[in-house]
Amino acid sequence: MIYLCVSFFLFFSGCGGSSEKSTEHTTQSSRQSPESDLASFVPVPAGGGGNFIESYSKLSLGLRVVPEAADGSDSNRPDPQFNWAAVANAEEASWDETGGVFHRKIFLVDPESSLPEHKRHLFFVWPENPWGSPIRSASFTHRIVSPLNHRRGTLNPMPVWHDLENQTWFIPISEIFRASENYKALDASGEDTQIIHIDLILENGLSVPVEIRFQAIGPIPDIRHELHPVPPSPNAVEFVKSISREGRVVRIESWTNPSSRPFTLWVRAQTGRQALKLHTEIQMSEYTPRGDGPPLGPHLRSQNSSAELSVTQIVAEHGGPGGESEESSDVGNQWVSFTLKAAEVLYLYWRANPSVGVRDCLIPPPQIIPMSWLEIFPQTFSRVLNIPIGVWQDRPDPLRPPAYHTQNMTHHSRVVGGALQGNWEGEVRLVHPFTSQQEATRANAPGSSREYRVLWSSALQEALVAESFNPALPSYYCQGIFRDN
Amino acid sequence: MDLKGEVVLKSQLFGKSVLTCLVFLGMGSCGPARSVPLNEEDLLAPLIDTDTSGLKESPSPAQALGLRIGVEKKFLRTFYSSTRDGDRVYLAQNVYPMRTTQNEIYLNRALPFSPSNFTSKNIFFAFTQDLLQSTIINASVSHALISGSNQKIYFPDSYIICHDLNQNIWLVSVTDILKKSFYLLSEVNTHIFLLNLTLANSLKIEIKIYFRIVKE
Numbered sequence: 001m002i003y004l005c006v007s008f009f010l011f012f013s014g015c016g017g018s019s020e021k022s023t024e025h026t027t028q029s030s031r032q033s034p035e036s037d038l039a040s041f042v043p044v045p046a047g048g049g050g051n052f053i054e055s056y057s058k059l060s061l062g063l064r065v066v067p068e069a070a071d072g073s074d075s076n077r078p079d080p081q082f083n084w085a086a087v088a089n090a091e092e093a094s095w096d097e098t099g100g101v102f103h104r105k106i107f108l109v110d111p112e113s114s115l116p117e118h119k120r121h122l123f124f125v126w127p128e129n130p131w132g133s134p135i136r137s138a139s140f141t142h143r144i145v146s147p148l149n150h151r152r153g154t155l156n157p158m159p160v161w162h163d164l165e166n167q168t169w170f171i172p173i174s175e176i177f178r179a180s181e182n183y184k185a186l187d188a189s190g191e192d193t194q195i196i197h198i199d200l201i202l203e204n205g206l207s208v209p210v211e212i213r214f215q216a217i218g219p220i221p222d223i224r225h226e227l228h229p230v231p232p233s234p235n236a237v238e239f240v241k242s243i244s245r246e247g248r249v250v251r252i253e254s255w256t257n258p259s260s261r262p263f264t265l266w267v268r269a270q271t272g273r274q275a276l277k278l279h280t281e282i283q284m285s286e287y288t289p290r291g292d293g294p295p296l297g298p299h300l301r302s303q304n305s306s307a308e309l310s311v312t313q314i315v316a317e318h319g320g321p322g323g324e325s326e327e328s329s330d331v332g333n334q335w336v337s338f339t340l341k342a343a344e345v346l347y348l349y350w351r352a353n354p355s356v357g358v359r360d361c362l363i364p365p366p367q368i369i370p371m372s373w374l375e376i377f378p379q380t381f382s383r384v385l386n387i388p389i390g391v392w393q394d395r396p397d398p399l400r401p402p403a404y405h406t407q408n409m410t411h412h413s414r415v416v417g418g419a420l421q422g423n424w425e426g427e428v429r430l431v432h433p434f435t436s437q438q439e440a441t442r443a444n445a446p447g448s449s450r451e452y453r454v455l456w457s458s459a460l461q462e463a464l465v466a467e468s469f470n471p472a473l474p475s476y477y478c479q480g481i482f483r484d485n
Numbered sequence: 486m487d488l489k490g491e492v493v494l495k496s497q498l499f500g501k502s503v504l505t506c507l508v509f510l511g512m513g514s515c516g517p518a519r520s521v522p523l524n525e526e527d528l529l530a531p532l533i534d535t536d537t538s539g540l541k542e543s544p545s546p547a548q549a550l551g552l553r554i555g556v557e558k559k560f561l562r563t564f565y566s567s568t569r570d571g572d573r574v575y576l577a578q579n580v581y582p583m584r585t586t587q588n589e590i591y592l593n594r595a596l597p598f599s600p601s602n603f604t605s606k607n608i609f610f611a612f613t614q615d616l617l618q619s620t621i622i623n624a625s626v627s628h629a630l631i632s633g634s635n636q637k638i639y640f641p642d643s644y645i646i647c648h649d650l651n652q653n654i655w656l657v658s659v660t661d662i663l664k665k666s667f668y669l670l671s672e673v674n675t676h677i678f679l680l681n682l683t684l685a686n687s688l689k690i691e692i693k694i695y696f697r698i699v700k701e
Contacts, residue, residue, distance in 0.1 A: 092631060094589045094695060101584060101591045103675045103695055104635050147595045147672050147699035190633045190673030191699075213593075215673065217633065434633025434673045 059095035061130045061210060064088060065106060066170075067120040078123040080166045099211030108185045109174050110219030114453065118219075124196070124212065125170040128162070133204040138162075138169055140198040142176050144183055147191050152183055160198070171196070173216070186259045188218030190434060220263070220453055223340070223430060224256040228347075230464065240280050240418035243309070244481040247353035248420060250276075250311060250463055254320070255428075255455065256345045263340045264433050266440045266452065269311035269331050269350060272423030272461070276309045276352055279469050282363065282476050283416040287409040289371040295409050302416070304473040307358045307481040311424045313351040314338075320345050335441040339433070350426060352463070359480030366412040374404050415482060419469035428456040546690050547585040549616055550680075554581045554596070555609035555656065588692050595672065595699035598663065607660035610678070610694065614653045619684040624648070624655050626678050628662050633673040640665070643681075663698065672699055 064087045066078035092103040107118045128135050138160035143153035158179050161170050176196065177185040188194070196212040230249055233239035242248065257263060281304060287297030312332040318324040318341060328336040340346050377392040391398045429452040431440040440452050582593035596608050614621050624646040629639045642665065647656040657678065663670065678694040 092637075094584060094586050094591045096584045096586045098584065101695070103591075103631050103677075105631075105633055105673070147697070149594055215675075217673075432633060434671045436632070436634070436636075439634065 059100070061126050063100065063124055063126040063210070063212065065091060065102065066123050066125045067117070075121045076172070077161070077163055078125045078168070078170050099213070102212070102214040105190055105215045105217050106173060108177065108188055108216055108218050112220065112453065122173045123170040124173060125168050128167045128169055131202065133202040133206070135169055135200050136203050137201045138198060140171060140196050142180055143195045145193040145195060153180060157199070185218045186221050187261065188216040189261045190215050190217045217432065218261065220430060221257065221259040223455060224258070225455060226254045228252040228254065236417035237415055240278070240415055240482070243278055243420065244483045247313065247351045248464070249349050250352050250424070251350040251426070251461065252347065254345050254347045255340055257340045257343060260342045262342050262433050264431050264435065264440070265338045265340050265346070265455070266335050266429040266431065267314055267331060267338065267348065268333070268335045268427050270333055270425040271310060272425050274422040276311070276420065276422040276424050276463050278307045278309050278418060278420050278481060279471070280305045280418040280482055281416050281469065281473065282413050284411070284413045286411045287371065290373055292376045293373050294405070294407065295371045297409070302473050303476040305361055305476040305479050305482070307479065308355040309352040309420065310355045311350050311352045311426065313353055315349040315351065317347040318344055320347060335437065337437070352420070352424070354481050359478065361478035361480040361482050363413050363415065363482060366410050368408050368410050370406050371409050372404050372406040375402050377402055417469070419465045420463045421465060421469070422463055424461050424463065426456070426458050426461055427454065429453065430455045545585060545587040546617060547588055547590050547692050550590070550692060551613040552581070552583065552590055552694065553611045555611045556607070590692065590694045592694070592696040595697045596659065597701050598660065598670065598698040599701045607658060610657040610659055611654045614648065614655060616682065616684060616690070617688070619686040619688065621655060621682050622685050623683040625681045626657050626662070629677040629679065630669060631675040631677070632669070633671060638669070670698065670700065672697065
């Protein structure tokens with residue numbers, strides 16, 4: 001197989017790549033294709049001074065978008081086995097006298113993509129002799145037009161590859177963006193229009209310009225992910241109380257988009273194998289009355305009240321903490337989306353809230369109970385004038401009988417601790433902003449291709465435990481949460 | 486509302502000659518009459534393009550269609566109204582940058598589109614009534630798009646197109662049709678309007694208009 005990379009000289013044709021560029025291409029080609037004949041990499045000067053002509057039918061140029069070979073044997077050139085007619089049928093393009101417009105979007109190679117067709121390099125390919133006079137040299141320039149008609153890109157001509165063996169000329173589409181200075185493949189947005197202006201110089205000296213317009217979609221960039229610690233509660237009591245009042249953030253993470261394109265995050269939370277439960281330990285303080293002495297106590301007795309929680313709410317903050325806030329309040333078992341804007345850091349706060357149907361419980365108010373007792377003192381009897389007189393020993397006034405004692409004792413209950421135990425599952429998927437919800441949230445069947453990239457998927461996300469909790473505690477009479485205590 | 490009275494009122498208000506678009510009553514979503522000032526300011530002046538490469542001696546149906554872009558300007562109302570009887574359509578006096586093939590037209594520039602109901606203007610396609618030495622007697626349009634994922638989505642509705650007899654043009658309200666697929670108004674989508682034209686000589690012609698939008 002023989003490739004020929006053509007270089008051009010500005011003074012010669014008014015366009016053309018540098019000789020360095022040509023060498024780079026040549027070197028790369030020879031490295032990738034050891035069997036290449038280096039002698040065939042001869043710079044071919046552009047046909048300077050050629051007559052400019054536009055009357056050639058650009059449709060008959062036969063330009064196609066062709067992938068590399070499916071077996072991955074050579075990513076530097078188009079599949080030599082491709083079927084011209086089949087490729088043409090797969091394209092949606094309009095051709096006129098000036099060139100062509102591809103209506104189908106061209107996905108730039110993305111090695112991390114789960115779609116096989118997005119992992120393959122693509123090429124603009126056309127035969128070397130479409131009009132009866134072979135193409136002698138070719139170069140192209142690249143410009144970008146935004147939806148608002150802002151134009152970018154330089155008009156530096158870049159070389160086109162000539163595959164002598166297969167008698168075709170081709171442009172690696174990824175090469176177009178590699179050579180571009182301020183607009184790389186990661187910047188390629190489907191909203192922009194890419195314009196390739198190809199200058200073909202024929203053997204008969206004529207110069208034929210061809211303009212190609214297309215929409216390119218760059219690969220999904222590496223999105224940086226960081227997990228941030230959830231701020232602890234000052235104590236277990238506050239932990240339980242705050243959950244009861246406003247739920248609990250169980251996960252904080254940030255996603256950083258390094259590219260100039262927006263993306264969409266689809267997120268979902270699900271209940272894990274063990275439901276997420278808030279256990280509240282209620283401690284009761286009580287006294288035991290005695291008839292012959294002061295009440296015993298306080299006796300401390302703990303019971304447990306449980307309530308199920310679900311991760312149902314996600315708050316997104318654009319640009320980091322304190323930034324523009326966006327909230328989805330029903331993420332439990334259904335997908336919701338957030339926009340990951342260009343070059344931004346997006347924080348996601350996953351919040352667990354009491355599930356639907358959870359009871360509200362109340363801590364009973366303190367209960368004041370009067371407790372009475374009669375102290376028992378040893379009594380001895382003495383006879384005075386033969387009259388028996390009882391004397392209570394150990395009393396200041398031994399002749400005065402002891403009275404009943406009464407004391408108000410307070411029984412009270414309070415929350416002393418608790419824990420959030422169990423697990424939940426979550427998933428974050430990253431997709432292009434134009435990907436439909438149906439595609440983005442499709443079930444991840446093994447071996448199936450999909451349009452999304454999974455950024456995070458947890459089998460089980462353990463929840464927080466405020467303090468060690470004894471699950472063997474007896475049950476409190478009310479199972480639920482304590483919002484108002 | 487007395488449509489003619491409304492038109493006369495506008496004529497007096499703006500001191501311009503006005504023409505009235507013929508209404509095909511009871512024919513689908515064809516809108517009511519629109520008053521069309523002639524030689525008004527060219528709102529699309531910044532969009533003028535000198536690309537005339539599509540012109541040649543024997544024009545294809547797509548070229549002969551003479552597609553122009555119109556802008557409907559609100560005058561008496563702030564908000565969008567379904568009656569739209571206070572609107573006027575300005576036609577760009579210049580050719581919008583486009584490519585034409587035998588039966589396809591591709592607009593080189595995205596059409597400005599306001600997805601909000603508070604839009605200040607609506608976009609129209611306007612084309613000639615005389616085509617290929619005959620006259621268009623019936624015209625309808627359907628909508629499809631190529632999504633960013635290269636899915637081709639066809640919308641089942643077909644819309645009757647308004648015929649402005651005074652200007653000898655047909656008018657397609659791009660805004661009205663796109664609003665029906667509001668959720669797909671991504672700038673990455675390529676929209677396709679498929680014009681079905683019936684000529685007086687019984688010839689039927691299909692012309693595809695490819696375009697994209699930019700949200701204002």
